[in-house]
Amino acid sequence: MDAFNQLMNGFAIALTPVNLMWCLVGTTLGTAIGVLPGLGPALTIALLLPITFKVDPTAAFILFAGIYYGAMYGGSTTSILLNTPGESASIVTSMEGNKMARNGRAGAALATAAIGSFVAGTLGTLGLTFLAPVVVEWALKFGPADYFSLMILAFVTVSAVLGSSAVRGLMALFFGIWLGLIGIDLQTGQARFTFGLTELLDGINVIVVAVGLFAVGETLYMASRAHTGQDEITPLKGSLMMTKTEWKRSIGPWLRGTLFGFPIGAMPAGGAEIPTFLSYYTEKKLTKYPEEFGTVGAIEGVAGPEAANNASAAGVLVPMLTLGLPTSATSAIMLSAFQSYGINPGPLLLTSQANLVWGLIASLFIGNVMLLVLNLPLIGLWVKMLRIPAPQLYAGILVFATIGTYGITQSPIDLLMLYLIGGVGYFMRRYDFPTAPVIIGMILGPLAEQNFRQAMTISAGDYTVFFTRPLSLTILILAALALTGPKLYALATRRA
Amino acid sequence: MIDRRSFALGAAALGVAPLIPGVAQAQAIDMLKIFCPAAPGGGWDQTSRTIEQVLRATNLIKAAQVTNVPGAGGAVGLPQFLNNWKGQPNSIMVAGMVMVGSLLANKSPLRISQTIPVAGLTGEFEAIVVPAESRFKTLKDFADALKADPSKVPVAGGSAGGTDHILLGMIAKEVGVAPSKASYVAFAGGGPALAALLGNQVAAGISGYGEFSEQVKAGKLRLLAISADKRQAGIDAPTMKEAGINIELFNWRGVFAPPGVSAGDLNAMIDLMKKMTATKEWAEACAQRDWTQITTFGDDYKKFVDSENTRIEAILKDLGLA
Incomplete structure (x- = not known):
């Protein structure tokens, strides 16, 4: 058990008072920035890079990792309470989470998110400790063709959020794909749908669209119906914490979410969003309470995606620590911090900087516990926020959404975009179009397109590549089963 | 617009400094404004922060402020620098070859030559x-x-x-x-x-x-x-030229002044960059980050930037991108 001994050594490093303090500072700061829409862990760590000239590397990385994990926890809070996702990985959380909050179960939603994050974070970190070399080898086998098939599988998940009308849902999906295509095309360097505006060259930030559609659109809709007196928010119904049934209903989604999040997070082009989509889809299919999805809010739809997003955070650290491979904006910034210490992150990092790496991993375990301790008592406080009368609460959401959006790039164009999208969101809500497919289309569309074209360039235009690669074929078969399986099953059982 | 401080700096740059007692101490710039047309963390941002650290560590400036305006390889930031920073003293933009290419590929009407090249720093x-x-x-x-x-x-x-x-x-x-x-x-x-x-x-x-x-x-x-010009210590590989392909290419980075700055301000900036690149702190920072020092100033740098513009435009046309 070499890894185990190393880990114990890591705990010895992480448990010094100074490093514990950095861990606490990082997790607290991370929770705070996770709560704010716009301010993400990548930007925060970039702003804190100068600290690397004052403190030793282990302390700095414990701080940075705390921020990263903390942001993943904090992102769920505003999603659930205000329908305003703090980062793109918690967009799915807002779908069921906010419905629960409106129906008096905000406490349970926040608790299952926090505990699920803890469970997934801890399991993910265990995976990072003991499985990293295996996982990374497997993750690197994924080429563009396989990623394209994975995107196809993820597109199947859209069916879970289409709503009552497939036509409306698909229109929303294609609107999202179109939004995602705006900007410079990676494969040719040419601008698409930018209408000559330089501000659109880098595309539209998915957070701006999510906050616009969910928070601003929702607020406009509420304001327009204020006189009808409907859509009251129930601040609290039943107990603040989770009930026994809610515990039972959460455990499965936590574990399945982890199984989606960790390996996909470890894939170089996996990311944190796709596992949350897959987890949501799975939970909606497996639940015993399908009637709660999209109506009063199902706890499985919060527990699964939240676990998936935290497990993916641990997954992202796998290629970073074993290969020096940055696969997300946050890990790229963390790697540039390694460089300012003169440490070259690469495949030799684990051996050349063993104390640093194992201290960091140990601090992830400690940080997870800290985050749980930090977040659970806060739930009571957060829930009180829902007692604010609706006009003030929604005014607050607008202010919050505006500040957060401006914080992303300090660009007035983004604000304009936020309110334009907010207007679109209002009309979608008014005429019963689901908004979630917009976000899914916006994230998946460009990924699917780029991976498809990369695969085509590599195969010199041979389409059979999607069926001849074993990984790709397997995923495509899974996607086909997910689409047709339930119908075939229903058909088969009817005959029997 | 010449204020007293920049006049003193300009004078120092022109070699008048020894004639004015006390100038040597007074010439530190209070606040250097650095415009970085890229997000925190990337190459231009690292260059901006390194400039700030070296200049402060060597007391050549008192403080610096970095403004990041990310987007499209600098194509989003450049118009802001050209318009909003026009004529401002003690201001520089960090940019490089990527911006030249990005402006051409995006068919932007702007060119990097609309700024005033101050100094080429690294590649x-x-x-x-x-x-x-x-x-x-x-x-x-x-x-x-x-x-x-x-x-x-x-x-x-x-x-x-x-x-x-x-x-x-x-x-x-x-x-x-x-x-x-x-x-x-x-x-x-x-x-x-x-x-x-x-x-x-x-x-x-x-x-x-x-x-x-x-x-x-x-x-x-x-x-x-x-693609370096010569063999590099510690790297066991030939240059492209040695391997029979006659190409040399550096992803170069340097600093630019906004249009409309006075000759005095410009000379002060060139002088500041000359001093900075001569420090051992700068050499150490470059070595740590694997940056080759490519040091050119003023008119020489402008000629280099213009020739790169021509060269990159030609190859982007061949690639069908410009």
């Missing part, structure tokens, strides 16, 4: 690597395969029209293949491109040497050649 040479299992042992093997059928040799790198793509275009042209026929697989940055190489998904990869160095040391990638 990173590119490296061409193959997975350890690859059948290509030398650059010649790669070039021969490219010549035989470019569609069979997919090469990974950063976004289309960037430095990596430009280098592939140059290599293709040099071996007699139409650059637009080269099979270039653009990835969103060095990390994903590196992953494709380590997973043996592509035939070869092109990026800044620093992106690959650790993987090369660990034996996971084989370095075929580098």
